[in-house]
Amino acid sequence: MELELSSEDAAFRDEVRAFIAENYPQEMRVPNPETDLTKEQSLLWHRILHKKGWIAPLWPKEYGGPGWSVTQRFIFEQETSRAGTLPPLAFSVTMVGPVIYTFGNDAQKKKFLPRILSGDDWWCQGYSEPGSGSDLASVRTKAARDGDHYIVNGHKTWTTLAQHADWIFCLVRTDPAAKPQAGISFLLIDMKSPGVTVRPIITIDGSHEVNDVFLEDVRVPVENLIGEENKGWTYAKFLLGNERTSMAGIGRSTRYLGRLKQIVRTEIGEDDPSFGEFIREIARVELDVLALEATELRIVAQMSRGIDPGPAASLFKIRGTEIFQRITDLTHQAIGNYGLAIREHPVSANRFMPGPDYGHTATEKYLNSRKLSIYGGSNEIQRNIIAKAVLGL
Amino acid sequence: MDIQLTEEQELLRSSIQRFLREQYDFDERRKIVATDEGWSRRHWKSFAELGLCAAPFQENSGGLGGGSLATMIVMQEFGRNLVVEPYFETVVLAGGVIEDVGSPEQRQTFLPKIMEGDAIWALAWAEGRSRYDFHNVTTTARRQGDKFVLSGTKAAVVGAPWADKLIVSARTSGQQRDRDGVSLFVVDRHAANLHLQSFKTVDGRRAAELTLMKVEVPASQMLGSEGEGVAALEAARDRAIAALCAEAVGAMTELNSATLEYSKTRKQFGVALGTFQVLQHRMVDMFIALEESISLTQHLNLTLASKEPNGSKLASGAKTKVGYAARFVAEQAVQLHGGMGMSDELNIGHYFKRISSINVQFGDPAYHLMRYAQQS
Numbered sequence: 001m002e003l004e005l006s007s008e009d010a011a012f013r014d015e016v017r018a019f020i021a022e023n024y025p026q027e028m029r030v031p032n033p034e035t036d037l038t039k040e041q042s043l044l045w046h047r048i049l050h051k052k053g054w055i056a057p058l059w060p061k062e063y064g065g066p067g068w069s070v071t072q073r074f075i076f077e078q079e080t081s082r083a084g085t086l087p088p089l090a091f092s093v094t095m096v097g098p099v100i101y102t103f104g105n106d107a108q109k110k111k112f113l114p115r116i117l118s119g120d121d122w123w124c125q126g127y128s129e130p131g132s133g134s135d136l137a138s139v140r141t142k143a144a145r146d147g148d149h150y151i152v153n154g155h156k157t158w159t160t161l162a163q164h165a166d167w168i169f170c171l172v173r174t175d176p177a178a179k180p181q182a183g184i185s186f187l188l189i190d191m192k193s194p195g196v197t198v199r200p201i202i203t204i205d206g207s208h209e210v211n212d213v214f215l216e217d218v219r220v221p222v223e224n225l226i227g228e229e230n231k232g233w234t235y236a237k238f239l240l241g242n243e244r245t246s247m248a249g250i251g252r253s254t255r256y257l258g259r260l261k262q263i264v265r266t267e268i269g270e271d272d273p274s275f276g277e278f279i280r281e282i283a284r285v286e287l288d289v290l291a292l293e294a295t296e297l298r299i300v301a302q303m304s305r306g307i308d309p310g311p312a313a314s315l316f317k318i319r320g321t322e323i324f325q326r327i328t329d330l331t332h333q334a335i336g337n338y339g340l341a342i343r344e345h346p347v348s349a350n351r352f353m354p355g356p357d358y359g360h361t362a363t364e365k366y367l368n369s370r371k372l373s374i375y376g377g378s379n380e381i382q383r384n385i386i387a388k389a390v391l392g393l
Numbered sequence: 394m395d396i397q398l399t400e401e402q403e404l405l406r407s408s409i410q411r412f413l414r415e416q417y418d419f420d421e422r423r424k425i426v427a428t429d430e431g432w433s434r435r436h437w438k439s440f441a442e443l444g445l446c447a448a449p450f451q452e453n454s455g456g457l458g459g460g461s462l463a464t465m466i467v468m469q470e471f472g473r474n475l476v477v478e479p480y481f482e483t484v485v486l487a488g489g490v491i492e493d494v495g496s497p498e499q500r501q502t503f504l505p506k507i508m509e510g511d512a513i514w515a516l517a518w519a520e521g522r523s524r525y526d527f528h529n530v531t532t533t534a535r536r537q538g539d540k541f542v543l544s545g546t547k548a549a550v551v552g553a554p555w556a557d558k559l560i561v562s563a564r565t566s567g568q569q570r571d572r573d574g575v576s577l578f579v580v581d582r583h584a585a586n587l588h589l590q591s592f593k594t595v596d597g598r599r600a601a602e603l604t605l606m607k608v609e610v611p612a613s614q615m616l617g618s619e620g621e622g623v624a625a626l627e628a629a630r631d632r633a634i635a636a637l638c639a640e641a642v643g644a645m646t647e648l649n650s651a652t653l654e655y656s657k658t659r660k661q662f663g664v665a666l667g668t669f670q671v672l673q674h675r676m677v678d679m680f681i682a683l684e685e686s687i688s689l690t691q692h693l694n695l696t697l698a699s700k701e702p703n704g705s706k707l708a709s710g711a712k713t714k715v716g717y718a719a720r721f722v723a724e725q726a727v728q729l730h731g732g733m734g735m736s737d738e739l740n741i742g743h744y745f746k747r748i749s750s751i752n753v754q755f756g757d758p759a760y761h762l763m764r765y766a767q768q769s
Binding site: 261279280282283284286287288290291292294295297298301305315318319380383384386387390391392393 | 397653656657667668670673674676677678680681684685686687688689691692710713714762763765766769
């Protein structure tokens, strides 16, 4: 399914397609790019996009964005995800960057934005805390003013790729007496500061993506406060809006669906009692992808006419994650007995892994993708958002 | 991708909306359904005067050139108002087939009367054991000089009791399940040796079982090429599905807004129903089901309008996905209305029944899921 493109947009699409084909690093084509790459490897594509001026499609031109239209941004997103490229680190480019250029002061913009674009700074997100779940306003990490510094004490958790991070953007409580949302500030903390400790959390798929981050008497200069003290909740909500924009994941789901079909064709004979069920389920999920894609195109077309997409982001998050989870579930079932196996971490080509190559990540993907309906505001929270914002409940 | 309506299309939509709002509320619809005939000739003439009956036909057929998008707009509004008049049967199905495969003479003879609201048509393709397959035909048409003689039975022909003309599929050659050898004939509803057993459908319409006992039809009344009726019916099905999906979208729109409204006003345990999270999430899923259905319906209609090659596969996909979505919305609308959802007095159950009918017309979601899968 394609947007009806003007000749300029069609030329742009061809340009993006050709650029990916010529420049995407072969080194990054590994079985599971999210877990199998070193920090430097995962930054290769980031740096190529930066050099091209395409690293931050959302950003305004004055801060280093490419100045694309809504349609061009969508084309870029579509082409890069269809081609299976590893997206640039969202915490840097999609999340903290827009907060800094929207709410930060000139010194902060000057200091941080260029290094986000270049990939020199790797950012992680200090939102969740033990016990906070989707209720972010319950943040307990304290920042107490001491002259030109805040003294920060607390415990952040589920911090994705903190092991690579140079900086962490944190929600901290600066006014313990205020109502939950009112006493929160948005603070940028150098991961090299004394008192910052990162401890890995190994998830059920065996991978190390997330971490605990402990903050003990960490001294943070007040110039690292974004906007005003105690207004952090406003900035946090702004950021969460960005987090949910492109979660439909059509390109990714389409690629995984293609592989699922290949596995089913190869592994499951027509005389297998489960054959019919696979055929039906694949058709169902393919239609789910089609309906979501048609919805995404509809929303893009509306946005390009200046119509506010409203809570479309929540719809995409809910359906996009449900669909991808279903595909990984079916893929795991489709590989049959080899669904017993899971790659060990850290992954290495030298370790024995049974069964055909195409099934090697099936188990870990099935397990890992359970996170999708939990993070970024659980799918239940997204339903609350739609209930309130659209249905007026 | 999103359909930004042209000025003409906006005008079409708003004129239907105004007419239905003023003249076709739920009470009026109830009265129409309760009459002996079960439909309103007066309203039908009004539809024709509004240009609805001519809207989808090409300009060189004398139509307004609106194509499948015009049909979509009409059917969506008809779905919102549970219109029972045989627009789908006459204009979308029969009119579509005539325009698609009819000879120039046939188009000139039949289409103007349809467009002016002077003729009602029905399409008789199904048989007792055919289920949803167009090629599973036992009714025969034997050539005798310059006419054909049709014998057999046709099943569940919606609108037949109201019709002036019928399009009947019958076998001119081949075996019961052969794809080739099925031909289409225009049969006068009052032809000798044609018997109708009429019945009321669950959604307030009228249909009939047809028995043809050597019905004589002039050879000039064959529609399209001899033996190639299945392809004509398949093309008709794509258009039918696009129209039915739009109608379902209209019905779902009303169900969702009625359910939401009810949940905000109806109190239980001292609070509005809508305050319960389990019901909020249900209604969010109903909202999502509708949004996705709108998207696929628009996508299908745009694809058919541009005559892209994958239209038929997409039609099956939409019939499946919109069918499941509509059933979910309809069942949940009844559930969330509680006992009131079961009452014949309320419109909710009537939308539910229309959606149940849509889901078995031209193939149910399971049928089309497998048809879609086989083309993947």
